Amino acid sequence: MAKSFTDEDDALLSELGVEVETARPARLTPRQERIIAGFEDIQRFAEEHGRAPQHGEGRDIFERLYAVRLDRIRALEECRSLVADMDHQGLLTASPEPAPADRSELDDDELLAELGVDADQSDESVTALRHVRPFAEKRAAEEIANRQPCRDFATFKPLFEKVQEELDSGMRETRPFELKAEIQQGRFFIVGGQKAYVAEMGEITTTEHGRTDARLRVIFDNGTESNMLMRSLQRALNKDEAGRRITEPVAGPLFAKTAADGDEASGTIYVLRSRSDHPTVARNRDLVHKIGVTNMNVERRVAGARLQPTFLMADVEVVATYELYNINRTKLENLIHRIFDPARLTIEIRDRFGNPVTPREWFLVPLFVIDDAVAKIRDGSIVDYVYDPDSASLKVRGEGGAAD
Structure with missing residues (x-):
């Protein structure tokens, strides 16, 4: 059963670090x-x-x-x-x-x-x-506030000046911070009224429950720096009503089959098939797919799937992946979900506390159509197509009953 597109609630919770x-x-x-x-x-x-x-x-x-x-x-x-x-x-x-x-x-x-x-x-x-939650907030606030003078700030000062020029010219813009996955080396943020640059990012670690974190070296435009955890910066940005992400100056190509020299890998589109015994899933197992975008190793992303509502509290099978280069993962994921919104699956499951949850990233769509959509995204022609659930295919807008 399809449902109209709304915010990616469950995906957002997953990226924000809410795991079962x-x-x-x-x-x-x-x-x-x-x-x-x-x-x-x-x-x-x-x-x-x-x-x-x-x-x-x-x-x-x-x-x-x-x-x-x-x-x-x-x-x-x-x-x-x-x-x-x-x-x-x-x-x-x-x-x-x-x-x-x-x-x-x-x-x-x-x-x-x-x-x-x-x-x-x-x-x-x-x-x-x-006092459990205030402790987490206290730790995040302490890490933001506990800064040291940046001894090599002369190296970073030109970067801040260039970012400000690009903001003034419109090449960059600011938008509300949303997802932990946005925190990457080389990116700029605004937190506590100051620009922050992620100069270094250590190895991403993952617990057995799927929680991810990494140690960061963050440089601030007032000449200070902080050695903080990624989750601490995430909490500070979420808590700060004025916390912002500074976008990249250009979007670059959507993505390519292979990386060219100088391309920066941005993540992976993954397509999953559920092994849930839910009646709706069992009846349509070859059609029910979860489509998401991650900056993690896909196998690591789905570890512990049976414990997470976003994966229907069941193990999953990875059936397709597509590498991304020089792209905004969040915008791409939203684009894919809008394309297949007419086939969005509405299914209610129970989390570990027995509360009802409706995951938002599952669709009743054949795998070959997902592959076709990715190909059309690659060549830029996807803007001319919509998904028609009656024929289970992509159709040119306005053609043969496909919606405009």
Whole structure:
């Protein structure tokens, strides 16, 4: 069943780093969901620091808070059983570090109060986990604010001057920041009222749950720099109402079959077939395809598909890929989705919490028609065609019942 085109909600969530990490029984209570969210935050701390959070006055305030929370989860059977199958790091079974004698009885609110942080006393302590999101925001803000003088700024100053000239002439423009995939080496952004240039980008790492990140060297137009994580820059741009992406000066060719000298690879169009046992998918397995664009390795992008609503909570098969060069991935993806919008599949599935989700990137269209569309995008003729679901083919606009 087709549905008219709207914003790419699910694709946007995926690129923004919202991943499903572990399958959970449906209909968890809000309290159980908060316990799971808090334990996941403790896991992220352990991944980043290589150890469990620890007590001690010399520790960061949030590390001490996490240490208290981990103690509570270990001590409460309800909490232990709820997160036990998530504990791939052995946090629950590791020997707990003894808390200082004068801190052992403190709960979250008491610890925060002692450290000078106000806590909302109207909710539960260990299960409310109301400080989880502010911690992420705090870390992002700290990384943006914690800048050092850029000793080789003379190298980058001409780049900022050229970008401003191109903005003034209209060769470049600014637009709202949308997707994490936009953060790449060599690109410019506006965050906190300053231009930011991604001068260096380390190796992209991916967790077993599909979360991606990389260490960046970001130069600012005021002569400072910051060594921050990609996800931190993403959060800062999302939080900043004036956060912007500065576009490239020219779009360049749409894409080519092979890269020419000087071409910069931009990503990959991927076409997937689902192995879901959903009745609609099972009846139309050879026609139901997900079409997306990514800057990641495609196999890495689809890792853990069975845990993610955007992949219908099922494994997938990669049936086609097309490499991109010198192109705006977001605009291309939107173009492809508009072409096949008459065949967009409306299908509702349940996420790990039992909530209904309607993925937006699945279409009832044969693979050979997708290949035909890619060929027409390559030669620029796609503007003259529309997709006709009745004949399952691309037709010239206004011809034989194809919509204008």
